[in-house]
Structures are given as structure tokens and as C-alpha cells.
Amino acid sequence: MKYIYDLHKTMLSRNLILVYEGEFTQEITKSVLAMAERNMDSMGEESSIKRKVFNVMVECLQNIVKHSEDFNPLSSKRNAAIFIVGKEDDRYIVTSGNPVDTEAANSLKKRIDEINGLDKEGLKKMYKDIIKTNHLSDKGGAGLGFVDMARKSGQKLEYDFEDMGEGFHFFSITTTVLRF
Amino acid sequence: MEIINLEGTEDTPKILLDKGNGIFEISGRSLPEDSAEFYQPVLDWISAYGEDPNPETSFVFKLEYFNTASSKLILDVLSALEDIEGVSIDWYFHEDDEDMEEAGEEFSELVEIPFDFKTY
Numbered sequence: 590m591k592y593i594y595d596l597h598k599t600m601l602s603r604n605l606i607l608v609y610e611g612e613f614t615q616e617i618t619k620s621v622l623a624m625a626e627r628n629m630d631s632m633g634e635e636s637s638i639k640r641k642v643f644n645v646m647v648e649c650l651q652n653i654v655k656h657s658e659d660f661n662p663l664s665s666k667r668n669a670a671i672f673i674v675g676k677e678d679d680r681y682i683v684t685s686g687n688p689v690d691t692e693a694a695n696s697l698k699k700r701i702d703e704i705n706g707l708d709k710e711g712l713k714k715m716y717k718d719i720i721k722t723n724h725l726s727d728k729g730g731a732g733l734g735f736v737d738m739a740r741k742s743g744q745k746l747e748y749d750f751e752d753m754g755e756g757f758h759f760f761s762i763t764t765t766v767l768r769f
Numbered sequence: 770m771e772i773i774n775l776e777g778t779e780d781t782p783k784i785l786l787d788k789g790n791g792i793f794e795i796s797g798r799s800l801p802e803d804s805a806e807f808y809q810p811v812l813d814w815i816s817a818y819g820e821d822p823n824p825e826t827s828f829v830f831k832l833e834y835f836n837t838a839s840s841k842l843i844l845d846v847l848s849a850l851e852d853i854e855g856v857s858i859d860w861y862f863h864e865d866d867e868d869m870e871e872a873g874e875e876f877s878e879l880v881e882i883p884f885d886f887k888t889y
Contacts, residue, residue, distance in 0.1 A: 615802035619779055637865045640834065644868070647800050647836050654802070717875060720844055729803050733837035741868060 607674040613657050618650040625674050632676075638768055642681045644741045645764045646674070648734040649685040655728040656687060671761075679768050686761035694750050694758040701762070704735050705745045712740050738764045770821075773814050781807060782832065786814050791823055795846070796831035796861075799839040808842040815849040822853050831861035831889065832869065840872070847880045857883045864888040 600608065607625055609617075625646060629639045653670045670687035689697065707715060716736050723732050739746055744765045750758040770788045777783035777797035785794045801807040828850055835843065850856045860873035870886065877884035 615780070623779070636863070637867075640866060640868065643834060644836075647834070651800070651802075651836060651838070713875070717879065720841055721879060723841070725805050725838065725841055729805060729838055731837045731841040733840065737837045 603675060604677050605673055605675045608671070609673075610671045613650065613653045613670050613672070615651075615654060618647075618654060621650060621672060622646060628674075635768075638681070638766065641741050641766045642674075642683065645683045645738050645766060648738050649683055649762070649764070652730075652734050653685055653687050655730055656689070656693075658728065659693075681766045681768065682763055683766070684761060684763040686759055688753060688757045689750075689760045691756050691758065694760060697760060698748070698750070701735060701746050701748050704739050707739075709740075709743070712736055716740065735762075742766050770818065771814075773810065782835075784811060786811070786818075788818060788823060791826075793826060794829040794831065795843075796829070796833075798833050799835040799843075801839070804836070804838040804842045808839075808846065811846060812849055815846065815853075819849070819853045822855065824855055826850070826853065826856045827859055828856060829859045829861065830873070833863070835872075844876065844879060847876055847882065851880045851882055857885060859885050859887055861887050861889050 599605075606628055607621070609621055622643065626639070626643060629642065634642075650672060653672065657670060670685065673682075673684040673686075675682035675684070704712065704715070716733060719732050719736065725731055735746060742764045744767070747763040747765075749761045751761075753759050772789070773784055773786040775781070775784040780798060780800045780802075782795050782797040782799045785792055787793070795811075799807075830843070847858070850858075858877070860877070862869035862873060873884060873886060
């Protein structure tokens with residue numbers, strides 16, 4: 590049972606205030622948001638910071654919900670995502686991780702690099718170009734999630750792809766919201 | 770004309786569209802799972818209203834949060850209103866919410882409708 594204590598210590602040392610692993614649906618999204626919101630309220634977080642963190646969490650969680658539907662319901666990868674919120678003295682960290690295939694990994698990498706290469710004005714222009722021209726995808730996505738996360742946070746998006754074998758990668762993305 | 774009166778929930782906004790009383794309002798949180806489905810009745814209502822609109826229409830947006838899928842649909846709502854004579858937008862944002870203020874400014878640059886910015 591030592592892993593429980595280890596997990597507890599990891600969460601404390603990494604300042605994680607919320608970790609959720611498993612199935613992601615809209616209902617679970619709402620519960621996770623409510624929990625994180627209550628947590629920020631109880632710590633007396635400023636409303637402007639709370640709104641930014643909330644926005645980033647929404648985009649992150651709804652990304653996972655939409656993309657978990659790419660997998661066959663019987664696949665172990667369908668419900669294998671993780672969502673983490675960390676809080677340090679000067680920042681919140683919102684991270685999600687989920688399996689993607691190689692093709693998706695390549696296009697995600699390209700897209701996030703492109704976003705990270707833009708400044709505030711560049712991001713604004715990209716957002717407006719996409720909202721004017723794009724139609725919603727079959728999954729109901731507007732193709733604006735990462736741009737919005739970059740804009741709301743004002744920070745570069747950090748990402749990582751870990752090889753899971755069998756042509757899959759574990760894609761994780763971290764958005765930082767500064768508290769000051 | 771029928772009235773649309775939807776109570777807000779934790780992930781969908783309150784919507785009140787009442788031609789008779791001249792009240793047109795979308796407020797609260799908009800992060801539905803399927804934003805296109807959620808906003809379709811609103812778009813249908815506006816299209817019917819456009820057949821015989823009031824001389825003036827002040828349409829109120831008073832949103833606390835919206836997700837990116839909703840932002841696309843908000844633009845669709847604004848585009849539908851753009852074709853109606855006498856429409857103006859009252860865009861409310863919380864006084865410390867620069868992101869919501871900026872979102873309103875961006876929408877105002879994407880459609881040809883007068884926007885009035887107000888804090889709450």
C-alpha cells in the first residue's frame with residue numbers, strides 16, 4: 590500500500606491540487622470544473638485569475654472529451670486520459686494528457702509550434718481568421734482551443750509526446766496562468 | 770411571436786427572447802457539449818424575428834464565460850442579427866474582466882452592428 594503514500598507525497602511536492610484520471614465526459618467535465626472552482630474560491634483567489642484558469646480548464650477538458658471519442662469504445666486508450674491542476678505561489682498549471690496516434694501527434698506538434706511562434710497580436714489575428722472562416726468540426730470543435738489557451742494565459746504552451754508503442758503517443762500539454 | 774425563455778445552467782446560458790416586451794438577452798455561462806445544437810433554436814428564432822422585427826432591437830450579451838465552440842456560435846448569432854434593421858448590441862463584461870471586454874471588441878470588428886460596452 591506504499592504507493593498511496595508515494596502518490597500523496599508526489600502530489601504535495603508538485604503542488605497538485607487536483608488530479609483526475611479515467612473517463613472524460615461533459616458530466617465529468619462539469620464536476621471537475623466545479624471542484625477546481627470551489628478550491629480556488631476557498632483559497633480566496635482573485636476573480637480575474639479564476640476566470641482565466643477556468644477558461645483554460647474548459648478548453649483542456651473538452652478537448653479530451655472530443656478526442657476520446659476517436660477511440661473504439663472497447664479500446665483501453667479511450668478512457669486513458671489525465672487532467673491535472675497545480676498551484677504554486679505565483680502560478681496555476683493546467684495539464685492534460687491523452688493518447689494520440691502518430692498522425693495526430695505530428696499535426697498537434699506543428700499546430701502548437703505555430704501558436705507558440707506568435708505574439709499577442711499574432712494570436713489575436715489567428716483567432717479572428719479561424720472564427721471567420723472555419724466551420725465547426727463533426728465533433729463540434731471550433732479549432733480555437735489551443736489559440737484560446739495561449740491567449741488567455743499569455744504564456745507559451747508546453748507539450749510532450751511519450752512513445753506508448755503500437756503507433757501511439759501520450760500527448761501532454763501544460764498551460765501556465767500567472768497569479769500576478 | 771413565441772417567447773424563448775431558458776433558465777441558465779452550469780454549462781448553458783440563460784436565454785430570453787421576447788419580442789413583445791422588447792427583451793433579447795443571452796447571459797451567464799456558455800460551455801455546452803454541443804454548441805451548434807444548443808444555439809440552433811436561437812438562430813431559428815432570430816431568422817423568424819427578422820421577418821417582422823421591432824423598429825429597434827437592443828440585444829444584450831452578459832456572459833461570464835464561454836468556450837471556443839460557443840464563440841463560433843455567438844458570431845453566428847451576431848451575423849444573423851446583422852441582417853436586421855435597427856439592431857444594436859449591449860455587450861456587458863465584469864469590470865475586471867479584460868478578456869470578456871476584448872472578446873466583445875473582436876466580435877464588434879467582425880460584424881457591422883453598433884456595440885455599446887457596459888460593465889457590471
